[in-house]
Amino acid sequence: MDIKKYQIERRYINKRSNVRPGTRLSTGTPAFFVAHDTGNPGATADNHYNYFNTQRDRAASAHVFIDGTRILEIIPTGTGADAAEKAWHVRYDVRTDNERFGYDANDVALGVELCYGGRINFTEAYKRYVWYLAYCCHKWSKNPYTFIPSHRQLDPARRSDPDQALATEGKTLKNLLDDVAAEMRATERPSVPLPGAGTSQAPLPASIAQALIDNYVSPAWFVSQKKNDRVGMTHFHNLANNLRVAAGIPLSSASSAGPLIPLPKSNAQEIIFRWLSPAWFKARDEGNRERAQHFNNLANYLRRAAGIPEE
Numbered sequence: 222m223d224i225k226k227y228q229i230e231r232r233y234i235n236k237r238s239n240v241r242p243g244t245r246l247s248t249g250t251p252a253f254f255v256a257h258d259t260g261n262p263g264a265t266a267d268n269h270y271n272y273f274n275t276q277r278d279r280a281a282s283a284h285v286f287i288d289g290t291r292i293l294e295i296i297p298t299g300t301g302a303d304a305a306e307k308a309w310h311v312r313y314d315v316r317t318d319n320e321r322f323g324y325d326a327n328d329v330a331l332g333v334e335l336c337y338g339g340r341i342n343f344t345e346a347y348k349r350y351v352w353y354l355a356y357c358c359h360k361w362s363k364n365p366y367t368f369i370p371s372h373r374q375l376d377p378a379r380r381s382d383p384d385q386a387l388a389t390e391g392k393t394l395k396n397l398l399d400d401v402a403a404e405m406r407a408t409e410r411p412s413v414p415l416p417g418a419g420t421s422q423a424p425l426p427a428s429i430a431q432a433l434i435d436n437y438v439s440p441a442w443f444v445s446q447k448k449n450d451r452v453g454m455t456h457f458h459n460l461a462n463n464l465r466v467a468a469g470i471p472l473s474s475a476s477s478a479g480p481l482i483p484l485p486k487s488n489a490q491e492i493i494f495r496w497l498s499p500a501w502f503k504a505r506d507e508g509n510r511e512r513a514q515h516f517n518n519l520a521n522y523l524r525r526a527a528g529i530p531e532e
Contacts, residue, residue, distance in 0.1 A: 243306060
């Protein structure tokens with residue numbers, strides 16, 4: 222993607238326990254990105270900076286505020302030189318984030334706020350909002366369909382954002398995720414080969430993706446479930462979804478396939494090193510050349526889907 226399309230302005234609020242505790246994210250880099258809207262029509266990014274920089278009466282904050290003219294980070298996110306810090310943008314007593322990701326959102330996720338309403342140019346704000354979310358997914362190799370939950374999804378009994386802001390211009394959360402994926406695909410799925418032999422990206426065949434899920438990822442998920450390892454369950458659930466998206470397989474029977482996006486390199490490498498390489502060595506040691514070639518072919522499908530040189 223065009224990582225220089227918009228400027229990211231970094232102007233941090235003062236450290237105070239109720240808005241910016243100054244504590245680093247538990248995961249170091251962001252694990253996912255929560256899509257919010259401000260719920261405050263007409264208030265700009267600067268307005269929110271001023272509000273949170275003087276707020277002393279309640280514990281609440283977010284990392285980024287985006288309006289029609291600027292992308293303003295008020296708490297470090299890790300996109301610049303400063304390490305990502307915690308903000309208070311999802312309630313701790315709501316467990317949906319733990320069930321879905323294995324963590325509390327405040328401890329590991331960025332809160333990204335869309336400013337809207339009043340004199341704010343929604344079209345320009347939305348473009349910047351889409352680009353920033355795409356930039357974060359690009360930087361940390363995240364699948365937007367998996368790693369951009371809305372605040373409403375995490376706290377459905379209390380929150381309706383960013384759906385309420387998107388609806389003012391006839392958009393939905395699915396539209397947002399599709400647009401983020403399209404923004405990422407601008408250069409992440411190049412039509413020309415990458416440097417080096419055999420490095421052009423190609424969609425992962427659906428049959429290969431499903432076979433990898435059935436033979437390796439799903440069994441690993443069930444092992445984690447048996448151990449009551451929720452972090453492991455979440456990881457393998459997300460890994461399976463990333464394979465599906467890279468192959469154009471719908472994530473549920475009620476949804477259609479979204480735009481193809483590359484398989485994250487870390488996912489391809491994990492599958493190769495965790496399962497395919499050991500199977501290749503075993504087949505080779507047994508003298509089964511045909512079986513060894515099968516695992517090599519599977520690994521190369523993954524490498525092509527992630528833009529990694531083939532072997």
